[in-house]
Amino acid sequence: MEPLASKIRPKNLDDIVGQTHLIRKGAKSNPPGPLRVAIEKKHLFSFLLWGPPGVGKTTLARIYAKALNADYHELSAVSAGKEDIRNIIQSDGGLLGPRVLFLDEIHRFNKAQQDYLLPFVESGNLTLIGATTENPSFEIIPALLSRCRVFVMEELSENDMKKIIKRAGYEIGKDAIDWLIAMSCGDARIAIATIENTAELYKQITLENLKNSFQSKFLRYDKKGEEHFNTISAFIKSMRASQPDAAVYYLARMIEAGEDPKFIARRMVIFASEDIGNALPTALVVANAVFEAVEKIGLPECGINLAHGVIYLSQAPKNRAVYDAYKSAIEDAKTYGNLPIPLIIRNAPTKLMKNLGYGKNYEKYTKENLLPEKLRNKTYLWVNPKKPPQK
Numbered sequence: 001m002e003p004l005a006s007k008i009r010p011k012n013l014d015d016i017v018g019q020t021h022l023i024r025k026g027a028k029s030n031p032p033g034p035l036r037v038a039i040e041k042k043h044l045f046s047f048l049l050w051g052p053p054g055v056g057k058t059t060l061a062r063i064y065a066k067a068l069n070a071d072y073h074e075l076s077a078v079s080a081g082k083e084d085i086r087n088i089i090q091s092d093g094g095l096l097g098p099r100v101l102f103l104d105e106i107h108r109f110n111k112a113q114q115d116y117l118l119p120f121v122e123s124g125n126l127t128l129i130g131a132t133t134e135n136p137s138f139e140i141i142p143a144l145l146s147r148c149r150v151f152v153m154e155e156l157s158e159n160d161m162k163k164i165i166k167r168a169g170y171e172i173g174k175d176a177i178d179w180l181i182a183m184s185c186g187d188a189r190i191a192i193a194t195i196e197n198t199a200e201l202y203k204q205i206t207l208e209n210l211k212n213s214f215q216s217k218f219l220r221y222d223k224k225g226e227e228h229f230n231t232i233s234a235f236i237k238s239m240r241a242s243q244p245d246a247a248v249y250y251l252a253r254m255i256e257a258g259e260d261p262k263f264i265a266r267r268m269v270i271f272a273s274e275d276i277g278n279a280l281p282t283a284l285v286v287a288n289a290v291f292e293a294v295e296k297i298g299l300p301e302c303g304i305n306l307a308h309g310v311i312y313l314s315q316a317p318k319n320r321a322v323y324d325a326y327k328s329a330i331e332d333a334k335t336y337g338n339l340p341i342p343l344i345i346r347n348a349p350t351k352l353m354k355n356l357g358y359g360k361n362y363e364k365y366t367k368e369n370l371l372p373e374k375l376r377n378k379t380y381l382w383v384n385p386k387k388p389p390q391k
Contacts (some may be wrong), residue, residue: 004196005189008167010059013039015190018160019153035060035151039067039120044098046121046128048106048145049138054187057131061102065189070100077108089120098127106130107139107260114141115269117385121147128194134260155186164188168195176207183214232258236267240275244314251310255303265291268309286312325380330377339372 010016013023013036021353026032038045048056065072073088082105088101103109109117120126121144132139136150156164161181165172172180172195184191194214195205202209231254238246253263267288273286290309294302323349343364348358369376 002170003193005192008192009166010056010063013063016059016063017163018156019060021154022060022151035064039064042068042128044068044127045149045150046130046147047151048130048132048140049153050132050134050136051152052155052186053079053133053179054184054189054191055153055156056188057153058104061070061129061131065100065102068100069097070127071097072100072102074102075104077103077105078115081155082113085116085120085126089125095350099125100127100129102129102131104131105133106131106135107136111141112145117146118147134263138266139262145309156188157186161186161188161191165191165195168192170195170199170205173207174209178204179207180210226364231259232267235264236271239268239271239310239314242314242316242318244311247310247314248307251306252303255299255306261294261299261302261306262291264306265294265309265341268306268313271313275318275320276313276316277319277322279317283313283316321381328380336372336374339374341372344368345370346374 016023019035020033022033022035024030024033024036026036032165037043038348049060051057061074062072071091075084075088088099091099101119106114115341117126117128118141128138130140130148135150136145140148158181161184165177165180180191180194186193198209198213201213217314222236231250235247235254237252238244251264255261269284269287269291270287272283276283286309288303293305297305343357343360344362346353346358348354354360371378
């Protein structure tokens with residue numbers, strides 16, 4: 001029996017809900033969305049769709065491939081490997097049209113697997129559409145990323161979710177719809193799957209029946225999309241508050257929900273400098289070591305490495321002076337632009353520059369203020385919490 005999500009999946013751009021910035025028709029003051037232009041003009045190119053789960057990445061890939069009359073293949077990077085790519089390249093279907101591969105969760109491919117894809121994409125033997133919930137800048141190798149355009153997909157709004165729920169074709173009350181939208185966290189797949197399972201179990205779609213089916217052990221959903229941002233926020237704030245019990249709980253919750261451990265480890269590396277800084281410089285060393293361990297070991301064992309690092313960072317002393325100094329310096333750099341650098345610390349590789357005073361009287365350990373003249377009285381790094389830095 002065909003799943004409900006498949007039955008109501010949009011077949012063309014006009015049926016898609018959300019992502020107007022990519023697929024809008026356009027008007028005099030607002031040009032059409034880039035993916036609409038590409039699809040309507042049958043423009044062949046590789047691209048990445050970056051966004052949260054359940055917002056239409058697969059749907060857009062299928063509509064694009066259909067418009068190009070392509071030899072279309074779908075793979076999940078969770079289970080696929082080089083052999084699967086090789087089989088697609090060696091297939092005869094490409095003779096009928098461009099060979100398009102939709103690779104879901106492309107961030108799950110390791111460097112060697114991405115390297116294997118590269119020559120086929122570069123030569124045009126394979127048009128790649130990659131879908132990812134993670135920042136491509138961190139997860140996709142530079143050579144492959146440079147050959148793909150990145151389209152950012154947005155989380156579905158409440159109005160978008162209401163439209164999709166209405167398409168399911170069931171009579172659902174307002175209170176049930178509101179609850180379903182809140183629990184789905186912008187993931188259309190979760191909403192549709194919950195409706196379908198509730199209908200199978202209870203026939204009627206009521207608020208109580210939705211809650212019961214959502215909590216049923218019989219049902220399984222994509223946990224990666226549920227409470228994603230709330231949980232990572234709670235995780236960071238628990239470490240910041242030096243509460244290892246809370247931090248390790250939210251860590252376990254994310255791991256059990258299917259969160260990418262590299263995403264968690266990356267946040268820990270940032271935290272080590274942002275919230276601990278010079279209060280305990282080895283925190284950054286530990287966080288980096290945890291990240292390397294996650295890359296080398298993988299789940300489930302790397303969860304132990306993550307827990308080790310989380311408890312260490314939670315118990316470490318906290319000092320945001322480095323982070324605050326950097327942010328303040330960025331603000332001044334944006335405000336004042338390229339202020340003249342003092343002559344004493346300018347490079348003087350030529351005789352003319354030396355005659356102009358570049359590097360004159362420079363001493364390695366000078367106590368002279370080396371900030372630009374306009375910022376001479378500015379202090380960025382302030383270690384005394386009772387006396388804040390000058391603004």
